[in-house]
Amino acid sequence: xSLGIATLWLSVIVLIPLAAVVAKSTDGGLGAFWDAVxxxxxxxxxxxxxxxxxxxxxINAAAGTLVAWVLVRDRFRGRGFINALIDxxxxxxxxxxxxxxxxxxxxxxxxxxxxxxxRWAILMALLFVTLPFVVRSVQPVLMELDRExxxxxxxxxxxxxxxFRRIVxxxxxxxxxxxxxxxxxxxxxxxxxxxxxxGNIPFKTEVASVFIFGRIESDAVISAAAVSVxxxxxxxxxxxxxxxxxxxxxxxxxxxGR
Amino acid sequence: MVxxxxxxxxxxxxxxxxxxxxxxxxxxxxxxxxFEHGFGFVWDSITTPAAVHAFWLTLEIALIAVPLxxxxxxxxxxxxxxxxxRGKVVLQTIIDxxxxxxxxxxxxxxxxxxxxxxxxxxxxxxxxIQIIFAVPGMVLATIFVCLPFVVREVEPVLREIGDEQEQAAATLGASRWQTFSxxxxxxxxxxxxxxxxxxxxxxxxxxxxxxxxxxxIAGETDTLTLLVENRYQxxxxxxxxxxxxxxxxxxxxxxxxxxxxxxxKDQA
Numbered sequence: 001x002s003l004g005i006a007t008l009w010l011s012v013i014v015l016i017p018l019a020a021v022v023a024k025s026t027d028g029g030l031g032a033f034w035d036a037v038x039x040x041x042x043x044x045x046x047x048x049x050x051x052x053x054x055x056x057x058x059i060n061a062a063a064g065t066l067v068a069w070v071l072v073r074d075r076f077r078g079r080g081f082i083n084a085l086i087d088x089x090x091x092x093x094x095x096x097x098x099x100x101x102x103x104x105x106x107x108x109x110x111x112x113x114x115x116x117x118x119r120w121a122i123l124m125a126l127l128f129v130t131l132p133f134v135v136r137s138v139q140p141v142l143m144e145l146d147r148e149x150x151x152x153x154x155x156x157x158x159x160x161x162x163x164f165r166r167i168v169x170x171x172x173x174x175x176x177x178x179x180x181x182x183x184x185x186x187x188x189x190x191x192x193x194x195x196x197x198x199g200n201i202p203f204k205t206e207v208a209s210v211f212i213f214g215r216i217e218s219d220a221v222i223s224a225a226a227v228s229v230x231x232x233x234x235x236x237x238x239x240x241x242x243x244x245x246x247x248x249x250x251x252x253x254x255x256x257g258r
Numbered sequence: 259m260v261x262x263x264x265x266x267x268x269x270x271x272x273x274x275x276x277x278x279x280x281x282x283x284x285x286x287x288x289x290x291x292x293f294e295h296g297f298g299f300v301w302d303s304i305t306t307p308a309a310v311h312a313f314w315l316t317l318e319i320a321l322i323a324v325p326l327x328x329x330x331x332x333x334x335x336x337x338x339x340x341x342x343x344r345g346k347v348v349l350q351t352i353i354d355x356x357x358x359x360x361x362x363x364x365x366x367x368x369x370x371x372x373x374x375x376x377x378x379x380x381x382x383x384x385x386x387i388q389i390i391f392a393v394p395g396m397v398l399a400t401i402f403v404c405l406p407f408v409v410r411e412v413e414p415v416l417r418e419i420g421d422e423q424e425q426a427a428a429t430l431g432a433s434r435w436q437t438f439s440x441x442x443x444x445x446x447x448x449x450x451x452x453x454x455x456x457x458x459x460x461x462x463x464x465x466x467x468x469x470x471x472x473x474x475i476a477g478e479t480d481t482l483t484l485l486v487e488n489r490y491q492x493x494x495x496x497x498x499x500x501x502x503x504x505x506x507x508x509x510x511x512x513x514x515x516x517x518x519x520x521x522x523k524d525q526a
Contacts (some may be wrong), residue, residue, distance in 0.1 A: 003341045006334035010352050013402055017367030018355070020377055024370050055393070061278050070273040074266060074391075082274070084517055088281060090456075091509035091516070093463025095483045099490065103291050104284040130282055141416045143486070159407030161264060192465035192483070196490055209360040214378075216366055216470060225370070228363040235358035239351055 018232065025225035036226035045211035046230060052119070052207065054097040057180040062132025063127075064183075065176055071135070072142040089131045094192025097128050102197055114184045117199025122207060125193040129212035130186050134179030141175040142168075178245040185238040189231060274375065292503040295496065308477055312485040314502075319393065319468075319481065320461035323400035328454055331408025332446070338409070339416040356405045364402050365470025387403035391473030395405055396481070399467035402458050410454035412522070415449035416442075448523040455519060459512040463505065 001257050036042065089097065101124055105115045115121040145168065152234050153163045191209040197207045200214075207233055215224035274447045303309065334353065338346060356364070372389040382389055389395045410413055419442075427437045465483040472479040478486060482505055490498040 002333045002342060003337040003357070005330070006337040006349070009330045009334065010349065010405075010499075013398070014352055016353055016377075017371045018359075020370035021363065021367045067273045067277065070270050074270050076270060077449075082277065084513060085277070085281060086286070087513055087516060088509065091459045091463075091512040092481050093296065093465060093486075093505050095465045095486050095508070096505045097507070099498060099502045100284040100288045100506075103287045108285065119296060122281070131280065138369070139305070160262065185358040189358065189363065191360060192361050196487065211364045212360070212362045213309060213466075213470065214368065216362070216369070220369070221366075224366055228360075228366055231360050231363055235360075236351070237353050239358050242296060243347070243351070 010024035015232055017045060021225050021228050021232065024221060025229045027222050027225075032222060033226050033229075036223040037230060039223065041202050042208075042223070042227050043126060045206050045208045046227065048119075048122075048206070049208040052122050052126060053184050055123065056130055056187045057184040060130055060134045060183045061129060061180040062160060063175050064131070064179060065138050065172065068135045068142055086132050086135050089129050094129060094190070095196070096194040097176050097193040098125060101125055101128060101193070106197065116197055117201060117205055119205060121197040121199070122194055122205060125197055126187045126190055129193050130137070130183035133183040133186065134176060137179035137182070138172055140170055145171055174245055181238055181242045181245065185242075187233055188234055188238075206214045288499060289503060289508065292473050292496075292499040298498070298501045299410025300503065303497050304504050308480065309310055309482075309485060310478045311477055311499060312482050313504075315393070315479070316462055316481040316483075319400050322397050323461050324454060324457045327401055327404050327457055328450065330409050331405070331453065332450065333413055335409045335412040335416055336442075339414055353406050353409050356403055361403060361464065362400075362470060364467040365399060368398055368402070368467075370473050372398070390471050390473065392479065395471035396479065399471050400461045400464055403464050403467055405455040406449060407456040409459065411433060411453035411456070412446050412449045415446045415523070419445045424524050438490055448519060452516070452519045452523045455512055459509060462508055475509045 010031070025036070053075060067086070071079065071086075101121070102110065102116070104111065105113055105121070105124065107114050113186065128222075149167055150163050153167055155162075158166070189209055190207070191213065194207055194211055197212075198207065198210065200206045200210050202211075208227060212224045212227050212231075215221070215227070304313075323455075334349075338349060338353075369376060369390050371377045371379070372382065372395060374383065374390070376390070379390065387394070389398070423441050423445075424437050427441050428434075430442070463483060464481075465487070469484060469487070470479055472481070472484060473482070474488070476486060476488070482501055486498050486505070488500045489501060
């Protein structure tokens, strides 16, 4: 019985609305769908979203692993505080994340730099909201890693760099990849943290979600739905990829979803 | 890993500098900017009629969406763990979708179903119920974005505890409800609590999806996050900072709750 309720609940809340988006996108026929998706402004926004999200995933893979390593293997005062702070981007509303970055890197900021309406602004906003993903997926793996292998390698004369590259990193790869994939998925759809800081200039700093928002506001619903379908497909591909990564990583156990 | 001292400190400085530039310093600057005109100014700014209305509306939406999601989230988690069924992979993916879908797309989806020209919108309009550009639509958007949290926190705990105790209780003549309330519920309570905390934070902080379906009717469908945007766009930067600081304090409270609940949740 609980399965029936669950299915009904998921259908009403998630599936039917998403089906409506897909249906709307082809309301004017496949030709209209194709025209909406290949509209120059739409293409520019999708391309910007993709490049930014790939960049964000890559930076997170490196920076997130670094932060996780420092939190697990290093000992310094305030480590507990920093560890707690990592989750702040999950707890902080996205619009506040945008305001926060504006306060430091916007006009009249104390540093005298102004990133508003540049692609740097988008990059920073995305890095802010995706910060926890790689850290939180790598951290537990690093904690459980057997130190004996590393010590054996060192006693056999391996340098720190070699130990990291040949022993630590291979163990972390599944966790880094699934964290980076989650960061990518989040970056593709991000809206709140970007909308105030990016300036939303078509062809320059307008990401896909902001483009869709603009289309909804100007009642171009079919076009909004068509670009939404592209984003939906991207989300699906990433989710399926994460699930298969999760199976690789913890031997059949499903990915945590965060 | 045996890393020499200099490399270790170098890595530490690098990691902390990254976190400082991205997280710590910006948040500190927002709080400084908020309170530079004094606490009285902030208090006045978050107690204007519009702000008070936004605060209560935010709370109202969260208090409808989160309990609904909690009850149905537990049911969904039970269904996923306890029933044998092919196609569970599909259900799993559907549950994760709200994490991966753009909030704007979620808003659009709801407009297309419940809006004036939407699939069911006409029927509701005929019965005098407005959903889009009104509070019900904002509640639906919030339910959508918060859907995965409770399921994802409760599911692993259910898997961990197994169903032997439940079966023992059933053998001894306990009804299904007794089994659930005496055996299952106590075991998953910290998982539920953790999921509720995450859901509340997301519900209070949601912006994109709510923004699309709210219609932004000032003094009527403004939540706290919409108020922040509204004030910023109208060049009331100090007011936007004040409302942001209020939301940031809620986020910090959430963080503290997460810290306290996590060890208990992991013990379960």
